[in-house]
Structures are given as structure tokens and as C-alpha cells.
Amino acid sequence: MLSYQHAYHAGNLADLHKHGLLAAMLDYLTRKDKPLSYIETHAGRGLYDLDSAEARKTGEAAAGVDRLALPEGHALARALAAVRARHGARAYPGSPLIAEELLRAGDSLHLAELHPGEQAALTRAVRRARVYRQDGFELAQSLTPPTPRRGLLLCDPSYEVKADYAAVPRHFTRLAKAWNVGILALWYPILRDARHVEMTGALRRAFPEALLSEVGFPPARPGHAMVGSGMFVVNPPYGLAEAAAEITGLIEVQAG
Known part of the structure; x- marks a missing residue:
């Protein structure tokens, strides 16, 4: 536990899928002049150096953000440039940091990260978000419904153990009951053994109106287990299906 560090994978195709959809949702939410809350359960360090030894070791960014051309004006492109x-x-x-760039001064940001090194780096990286060294699901449960009630929660566990897959539907059910107007977004890896299928099946039964977006791509290197990326969004905002189709189409062309 607590061994996962995203520096080895930052900027890969899965990140572009996840971050493209996150940016699209935040862009939509900020079009209204009403404050909102952002909660993240597994925040990581927030800022990555693609020239770091970790990033160079895997080379995943080279097949991801270094090659994929985002459409001009895309919210993720704006956040990346800033x-x-x-x-x-x-x-x-x-x-x-994508959330900090796209949200406004009156919006609330709450970030949970348990890994001590990642949490320290996250605290240095953010400018105005509140950082908690706390279990992300416990934090989310304690904050929901948040003030303001309008907003989004992003859940991106490390999936270091298979029990994470069984736990997520239970957590989402409780969170949705406490925060029925909140957008609840879950990222998950698609691995060769398809271990996500039982989890997404349970989520779809619990939330039949949710949006599910999945994209496949070749493994980053021989023997690598991840062959795709998934996002499950409860209470998806208007236009998200189209935004998902756009980013998955770009990734499929890139990976092709």
C-alpha cells in the first residue's frame, strides 16, 4: 500500500483521457456565475516533470501528451499552457493543478492524499486548494454535501489491491446519497485481465443514467498490463458525451 507514484505515468494516454474529461466538466461548470466545490480523493503530487528520471524510465508521456495535439481552445490545452x-x-x-487553473477564486478545492511524499509535493504545488493527509473516501464522506453544494468529485484510486474495485461502488452509493446533485467522476484502468468489469457492472446497476467512457490503446511497453482507460460519471453535465467522444477519438487516432 502507498507505493504507487504517478510520476512514472504522467502525461500518458490514460491521463489525457481522464484530464480531458475533467477539464471539459470544469469548463462547463464555470460557465455559470455560481460558486462550486471540487473534491479529489486521491490527488497525487499535482505537478510532474516530464524530463524526470521516472518519466524517462517509462517513456509513457512520449506516446501521450508529447504527441497528441489537443484542439485549439480545449480546456485541457488552456490549463496545460498556463x-x-x-x-x-x-x-x-x-x-x-488542472482544477486550480480552471476554477475561480470563489470556488472551493479539497484534495486528499495519503502518501507522505506525494502529499508534501502536492502541498508545495497548489496555490489555494486545501490539502488533507487523510483517506480520500473518509474525507469525501465528511465533506458531502459540501458548501457550495454545486460541484464535482474526482475519484482516482491507485488500484494497488483488487479490493479497491469492490469498494468503489459502495463508496459511490453512499456519496451519491449524501450529495445527490454532485457530479461524481471515477477513473479506472483497463487491464488485460478486465478486472474492472465487475466494478463497472455494479456501478451501472446503481446509476443507470451515468456516463461511461472507455478508450483502448496498445500497452506502453512489452508486458505492460494497462490497455485502456475508463471514466464513469454520475450526474454527467450537459455536453459531456460529446466531449468524451472527441477526446477518445483523438486518442484512438494517436494510438492507431
């Missing part, structure tokens, strides 16, 4: 203007051309923002 982060790189401050941190350099090889910086890559995790979801906490």
Missing part, C-alpha cells in the same frame, strides 16, 4: 508558463515547457499538471 501551468507550463509558470513551471516550464516540460511540466505536466495533475488533476489538482
Whole structure:
């Protein structure tokens, strides 16, 4: 437990899928002049260096953000440009920094991260979000319904153990009951053994109106288990299905 570090995978095709959809949702939410809450259960370090030893070791960004051309004006492209203007051309923002870039001064940001090294780095990276060294699901349960009630929760566990897959539907059911107007977004890896299928089946039974977006791509290197990326969104905002089709289409062309 607590061994996962995203620096090895930052900027890969799965990140572009996850972050493209996250950015699209935040872009939609901020079009209304009403404050909102953002909660993230497994935030990571927030900021990554694509020239780091970890990133160079896997080379996953080379097949991802280094090659994929986002449409001009896409919310993820705007967030990436803003982060790189401050941190350099090889910086890559995790979801906490994407949220900070796209949200406004009156919005609330709550980030949970248990890994001590990642949590310390996250605290240094963010400018105005509140960072908690706490179990993300416990934090989310304690905050929901948040103030403001309008908003989004992103759940991106490490899936270090298979029990994570069984736990997620239970957590989402409780969170949706406490925060019935909140957008609840879950990212998950698609692995060769398809271990996500039981989890997504349970989620679809519990939330039949949710949006499910999946995209497949070749393994990053020989023997690598991940062959795709998935997002499950409860209470998806207007236009998200189209945004998902756009980003998955770009990834499929890139991976093709």
C-alpha cells in the first residue's frame, strides 16, 4: 500500500483521457456565475516533470501528451499552457493543478492524499486548494454535501489491491446519497485481465443514467498490463458525451 507514484505515468494516454474529461466538466461548470466545490480523493503530487528520471524510465508521456495535439481552445490545452508558463515547457499538471487553473477564486478545492511524499509535493504545488493527509473516501464522506453544494468529485484510486474495485461502488452509493446533485467522476484502468468489469457492472446497476467512457490503446511497453482507460460519471453535465467522444477519438487516432 502507498507505493504507487504517478510520476512514472504522467502525461500518458490514460491521463489525457481522464484530464480531458475533467477539464471539459470544469469548463462547463464555470460557465455559470455560481460558486462550486471540487473534491479529489486521491490527488497525487499535482505537478510532474516530464524530463524526470521516472518519466524517462517509462517513456509513457512520449506516446501521450508529447504527441497528441489537443484542439485549439480545449480546456485541457488552456490549463496545460498556463501551468507550463509558470513551471516550464516540460511540466505536466495533475488533476489538482488542472482544477486550480480552471476554477475561480470563489470556488472551493479539497484534495486528499495519503502518501507522505506525494502529499508534501502536492502541498508545495497548489496555490489555494486545501490539502488533507487523510483517506480520500473518509474525507469525501465528511465533506458531502459540501458548501457550495454545486460541484464535482474526482475519484482516482491507485488500484494497488483488487479490493479497491469492490469498494468503489459502495463508496459511490453512499456519496451519491449524501450529495445527490454532485457530479461524481471515477477513473479506472483497463487491464488485460478486465478486472474492472465487475466494478463497472455494479456501478451501472446503481446509476443507470451515468456516463461511461472507455478508450483502448496498445500497452506502453512489452508486458505492460494497462490497455485502456475508463471514466464513469454520475450526474454527467450537459455536453459531456460529446466531449468524451472527441477526446477518445483523438486518442484512438494517436494510438492507431
